[in-house]
Amino acid sequence: xxxxxxxxxxxxxxxxxxxxxxxxxxxxxxxxxxxxxxxxxxxxxxxxxxxxxxxxxxxxxxxxxxxxxxxxxxx
Numbered sequence: 001x002x003x004x005x006x007x008x009x010x011x012x013x014x015x016x017x018x019x020x021x022x023x024x025x026x027x028x029x030x031x032x033x034x035x036x037x038x039x040x041x042x043x044x045x046x047x048x049x050x051x052x053x054x055x056x057x058x059x060x061x062x063x064x065x066x067x068x069x070x071x072x073x074x075x
Contacts, residue, residue, distance in 0.1 A: 004028065004064060009049070009057035012036065028063065 004010075010028075016036055017027030031039075039045040046066060048056035 005060055008060055010060060010063060011055075011057055012048075015058065015063060028067070 012033065013021065013025055015028050016031055016033060018025040029036075036045060040047055046058060046062035048058045050056050
């Protein structure tokens with residue numbers, strides 16, 4: 001798993017990864033883009049912050065919380 005910054009925001013490609021990028025971006029949460037957006041609609045994943053018509057970001061703390069709760073649910 002790649003290192004999350006302490007503070008700031010993440011773009012979707014940083015969360016779900018992008019194997020076509022140079023260099024490839026490994027996923028933090030290995031799911032598809034459509035599964036991510038469906039999960040947001042279902043309330044499973046945190047809503048993002050719209051910066052523009054085609055730009056959405058997520059707070060690192062909400063992603064850390066998601067990882068912690070998902071990891072706790074499996075144990």
